Amino acid sequence: MKAPRVLLAALALAAAGARANPGHPLERRIVSVRVTYQSWNEYRPWAKNQPGTRACSGLVVAGPRILIPWQLVEDATLVQVLKYDRPPRVPARVAHADPQADLALLAVDEPGFFDDLAPAPVAAEARLGPALSAGWRDGQLVTAACRFSRSVADESRVPHLYGVALRFVTDLKGGGWGEPLFSGDEMIGLAQYQDEDTLTVIPAESVRAFLDAVDSGRPYPGRAFFGGHEQYNRNAAQLAWLGMPGPPRGVMLRYAVPGGSFDGVLRERDVLLEIDGRPVGCEGDILHPRYGRLSFDVLASGRLAEGTMPARVFRDGREQPLDIPLRHLPAGAAPVPDRRVDAPPPYLVAGGFVFRELDAEYLRAWGDEWRDRAPRRLRIHLEMSGMGLPAGRRRFIVLSHVLPDAFNVGYHDLDNLVVDDVNGRRIESIRDLDRAFAAPAGEYHVVRFVPNSERRTVVLDAAALDAATAGIMEAYQIPARARFRDDPP
Amino acid sequence: MSRRRRLLARVLAAALLWPAGMGPAADAPGVEASVVRIVNHYHRPDWYTPWSTGFTGQGTGSGFVIAGRKILTNAHVVSDARLLLVHLHGDPTPRPARVEAIGHDCDLALLALEDPAPLEAVPPLPIGGLPSIRSEVVTYGYAAGGHVVSFTAGVVSRIESQSYAHSGIDEHLAGQTDAAINPGNSGGPVLQEGRVVGVAFQANRRMENMGFFIPAPVVRHFLEDLEDGVYAGFPDLGLVAAGMENPALRRYAGLEAGESGVRVERVFRGSDGEPALREGDVILAVEGRPVANDGTIEWNGLRVGYAVAVDLLQAGQCAALRLVRDGRRLDVRVPLTARRVGAGLRNVYDRRPQYYVHAGLVFVPLNRETLRVCAERGGRMADALLWHETFFRPLEEDGVFDEPRVLLIRRLDHQSNAEAAPFLYGIVGAVNGRPVRTLEDAIAAFETPGGDQHVVEAAQLKLVTVLDRREADAAHPEILRQYGVAKDRRL
Numbered sequence: 010m011k012a013p014r015v016l017l018a019a020l021a022l023a024a025a026g027a028r029a030n031p032g033h034p035l036e037r038r039i040v041s042v043r044v045t046y047q048s049w050n051e052y053r054p055w056a057k058n059q060p061g062t063r064a065c066s067g068l069v070v071a072g073p074r075i076l077i078p079w080q081l082v083e084d085a086t087l088v089q090v091l092k093y094d095r096p097p098r099v100p101a102r103v104a105h106a107d108p109q110a111d112l113a114l115l116a117v118d119e120p121g122f123f124d125d126l127a128p129a130p131v132a133a134e135a136r137l138g139p140a141l142s143a144g145w146r147d148g149q150l151v152t153a154a155c156r157f158s159r160s161v162a163d164e165s166r167v168p169h170l171y172g173v174a175l176r177f178v179t180d181l182k183g184g185g186w187g188e189p190l191f192s193g194d195e196m197i198g199l200a201q202y203q204d205e206d207t208l209t210v211i212p213a214e215s216v217r218a219f220l221d222a223v224d225s226g227r228p229y230p231g232r233a234f235f236g237g238h239e240q241y242n243r244n245a246a247q248l249a250w251l252g253m254p255g256p257p258r259g260v261m262l263r264y265a266v267p268g269g270s271f272d273g274v275l276r277e278r279d280v281l282l283e284i285d286g287r288p289v290g291c292e293g294d295i296l297h298p299r300y301g302r303l304s305f306d307v308l309a310s311g312r313l314a315e316g317t318m319p320a321r322v323f324r325d326g327r328e329q330p331l332d333i334p335l336r337h338l339p340a341g342a343a344p345v346p347d348r349r350v351d352a353p354p355p356y357l358v359a360g361g362f363v364f365r366e367l368d369a370e371y372l373r374a375w376g377d378e379w380r381d382r383a384p385r386r387l388r389i390h391l392e393m394s395g396m397g398l399p400a401g402r403r404r405f406i407v408l409s410h411v412l413p414d415a416f417n418v419g420y421h422d423l424d425n426l427v428v429d430d431v432n433g434r435r436i437e438s439i440r441d442l443d444r445a446f447a448a449p450a451g452e453y454h455v456v457r458f459v460p461n462s463e464r465r466t467v468v469l470d471a472a473a474l475d476a477a478t479a480g481i482m483e484a485y486q487i488p489a490r491a492r493f494r495d496d497p498p
Numbered sequence: 499m500s501r502r503r504r505l506l507a508r509v510l511a512a513a514l515l516w517p518a519g520m521g522p523a524a525d526a527p528g529v530e531a532s533v534v535r536i537v538n539h540y541h542r543p544d545w546y547t548p549w550s551t552g553f554t555g556q557g558t559g560s561g562f563v564i565a566g567r568k569i570l571t572n573a574h575v576v577s578d579a580r581l582l583l584v585h586l587h588g589d590p591t592p593r594p595a596r597v598e599a600i601g602h603d604c605d606l607a608l609l610a611l612e613d614p615a616p617l618e619a620v621p622p623l624p625i626g627g628l629p630s631i632r633s634e635v636v637t638y639g640y641a642a643g644g645h646v647v648s649f650t651a652g653v654v655s656r657i658e659s660q661s662y663a664h665s666g667i668d669e670h671l672a673g674q675t676d677a678a679i680n681p682g683n684s685g686g687p688v689l690q691e692g693r694v695v696g697v698a699f700q701a702n703r704r705m706e707n708m709g710f711f712i713p714a715p716v717v718r719h720f721l722e723d724l725e726d727g728v729y730a731g732f733p734d735l736g737l738v739a740a741g742m743e744n745p746a747l748r749r750y751a752g753l754e755a756g757e758s759g760v761r762v763e764r765v766f767r768g769s770d771g772e773p774a775l776r777e778g779d780v781i782l783a784v785e786g787r788p789v790a791n792d793g794t795i796e797w798n799g800l801r802v803g804y805a806v807a808v809d810l811l812q813a814g815q816c817a818a819l820r821l822v823r824d825g826r827r828l829d830v831r832v833p834l835t836a837r838r839v840g841a842g843l844r845n846v847y848d849r850r851p852q853y854y855v856h857a858g859l860v861f862v863p864l865n866r867e868t869l870r871v872c873a874e875r876g877g878r879m880a881d882a883l884l885w886h887e888t889f890f891r892p893l894e895e896d897g898v899f900d901e902p903r904v905l906l907i908r909r910l911d912h913q914s915n916a917e918a919a920p921f922l923y924g925i926v927g928a929v930n931g932r933p934v935r936t937l938e939d940a941i942a943a944f945e946t947p948g949g950d951q952h953v954v955e956a957a958q959l960k961l962v963t964v965l966d967r968r969e970a971d972a973a974h975p976e977i978l979r980q981y982g983v984a985k986d987r988r989l
Contacts, residue, residue, distance in 0.1 A: 238959070386890060465764060
């Protein structure tokens with residue numbers, strides 16, 4: 010039998026911590042989750058990579074449902090849950106997810122599954138003392154002591170969200186697979202990942218906000234995101250230049266990310282003095298009542314994207330009140346998205362030319378050292394997009410490579426060029442590309458790339474394109490000519 | 499032309515006109531006598547601390563004597579030299595030498611001994627022609643820094659255009675041989691039948707038993723260029739052109755049966771090609787040589803890139819091109835200069851860094867070296883912004899390469915500036931409201947009386963550094979003293 014690689018790795022890393030006595034109350038609150046996942050092949054965007062598996066813990070919460078970090082069910086093709094880490098494996102499905110907050114709720118449709126399980130109470134807020142992590146390992150419930158270390162403002166792996174993350178030092182080995190942390194009887198956090206002896210934990214408040222929003226029955230608006238790029242204001246000379254009296258305070262806005270909460274509300278060189286009733290320090294810090302000094306950005310992540318948040322700014326020589334509309338910025342909002350979030354790569358094959366949307370997932374296909382190895386120009390587009398700088402287009406469509414064929418001879422070595430226009434039509438999506446190929450410029454399709462040091466123009470025989478595409482798809486076993494984005498940006 | 503330059507010109511002309519048959523054979527005993535070992539005691543600047551002594555070291559390479567009692571070697575062997583010592587074959591006395599001319603674009607340099615008398619007894623090596631593929635060659639040099647000349651034999655495997663690592667951006671013809679070329683061989687002659695057919699210059703670590711040499715036509719170009727006593731450099735049309743192997747592209751461009759060429763995809767602003775060429779032109783022939791659809795021409799029995807035909811012309815000459823434009827055939831002559839678009843992005847040698855320090859803020863001109871420092875120190879963000887600004891934005895926006903720009907490369911901490919939020923490793927847009935392109939602009943902006951603050955604005959990201967003018971100006975001499983900066987500028 011071919012053993013699942015990830016599962017074996019997880020089992021090998023297991024241990025340390027202590028086995029809980031049989032019948033421990035937590036046995037009824039934690040289930041094992043087995044996830045089979047399959048990511049997309051970024052280079053052959055019509056295909057998928059080999060599947061893999063993940064083994065992790067899930068917390069039974071009211072509903073009853075099972076709570077786990079979203080990243081563990083990313084690209085899932087099959088989710089199964091086990092009680093007491095023993096067969097049978099019962100199918101589960103993702104009922105709700107907030108990838109930016111890294112939270113997902115699983116539903117189990119099998120009647121009676123939860124009968125001998127008990128939902129865990131979720132604390133209103135994380136307690137920053139000793140805690141106990143717990144998770145199933147090899148048929149046994151393993152618990153480990155955790156000691157609070159510090160709180161940080163953490164940028165979510167799925168943009169755009171800055172949340173509070175808690176760091177606990179633990180003697181658990183190989184953790185970070187969704188183990189819940191308990192203080193007394195209550196769950197105070199959910200382990201996201203572990204680096205050596207330090208667990209990074211989603212605090213209970215974030216979990217509660219997610220559960221409350223889901224349970225409200227209203228459409229889930231997502232977390233708010235300010236989207237400001239600021240500069241410290243700790244320099245007296247800078248204050249004087251801004252005309253601000255008093256000691257250093259607040260941060261100076263440089264620019265706002267389009268679509269974020271600050272967009273259109275704060276202006277360049279506004280100084281943000283106060284937000285949600287909390288003074289903003291000259292390094293952009295606020296005094297969080299529980300977690301101490303943190304970036305003011307975390308105030309957005311604790312709120313759903315609805316309503317407004319009061320703020321005060323220094324503008325035009327005086328302090329002014331403002332209401333910040335809390336907006337959610339989806340992961341794919343940037344011109345070069347960092348993550349696609351459970352979505353396949355949009356692509357189009359025409360005459361052997363493989364076009365696709367540029368995103369960080371594509372660049373990560375260059376391997377662990379992709380930041381050095383992926384094409385520099387594409388990496389620069391990603392970096393500048395990540396900085397919120399104007400890209401001049403909604404999306405970048407890239408000629409990934411060419412599937413060699415007599416039809417495209419002479420162009421067959423081209424790769425990783427950004428498409429500028431096709432048949433005179435500006436290209437900002439795969440759908441734009443499809444429409445452009447439907448309207449040739451006379452006898453030809455004329456594809457123009459953004460100026461580069463290689464080739465700018467490709468000319469194809471319009472009358473022969475469809476037949477060539479069909480033949481190439483057959484030869485290279487491509488099941489579909491194109492895939493479009495469901496939610497065109 | 500100065501007397502020295504006229505003399506140099508005559509000497510070089512003599513080298514090129516060396517009659518056939520006068521040089522020693524490759525395996526003749528006299529060849530070793532013409533090959534020298536060069537020791538370069540160099541001094542390289544510290545671009546991050548531009549006022550400092552920098553780095554000193556020693557490197558060795560090879561060279562060979564040519565007519566006129568001169569020594570030819572690689573530019574990279576003698577770059578940044580503070581003391582050059584030439585060791586003649588069998589002579590225990592090191593001979594001080596100086597660089598008479600250097601071509602960083604082609605990695606060649608011409609040396610003269612301070613006292614040329616010892617060279618009178620050394621037989622000069624004549625410059626030959628282009629060796630044929632598969633013909634045998636012998637390389638001579640002081641491999642691995644050895645004190646005794648060594649030689650290795652091999653065949654010429656390939657001759658084609660290749661990047662020259664020394665400058666980082668130039669491309670010329672290069673020969674490939676399986677005769678071993680190791681560190682120390684650089685600058686040594688590659689001989690065939692007693693004539694120099696190349697100068698060993700670089701290797702590829704990823705390839706085994708492969709070395710590269712600068713072939714005789716490139717060497718001759720360098721020497722001919724020097725005939726007027728001034729090295730101008732290789733010309734360049736300054737364009738991007740792409741092959742036309744695809745039949746649809748040829749029909750679209752209006753080529754007739756039997757015609758072939760390359761399509762002009764981009765003509766850089768300020769280039770030699772700009773007045774005569776435009777995007778969409780098809781270059782059918784260069785210097786009377788038909789251009790194939792893969793961009794090659796037939797040249798001395800080889801197929802080489804069409805640009806070789808221009809590369810081997812001299813600045814001041816014209817390149818003859820036959821074009822198709824809008825369906826018409828036309829012949830144009832493109833006057834060539836020594837201007838090369840992107841030359842500002844070459845690796846920098848033999849130059850002391852320019853800088854300006856004010857109140858602890860250190861400004862430097864943008865060049866390949868300062869770009870490298872900032873990209874390494876500034877992390878991904880600085881790397882992306884600087885590469886975009888330097889290489890890609892001019893390309894995308896039809897801008898001008900090599901525009902002067904100023905970088906804020908570091909801050910020398912002082913109480914007067916420590917709380918400022920400087921945008922380090924970034925391009926300066928303006929100082930005190932005045933646009934800044936050069937260090938002179940920055941100096942003028944700082945030294946012109948104005949408001950209560952010095953305000954330095956970044957060209958990107960809308961970052962701004964603000965200093966109290968009175969405090970900063972007062973602290974300026976103290977900062978220079980504290981950090982050992984003898985002078986606040988070098989321009």
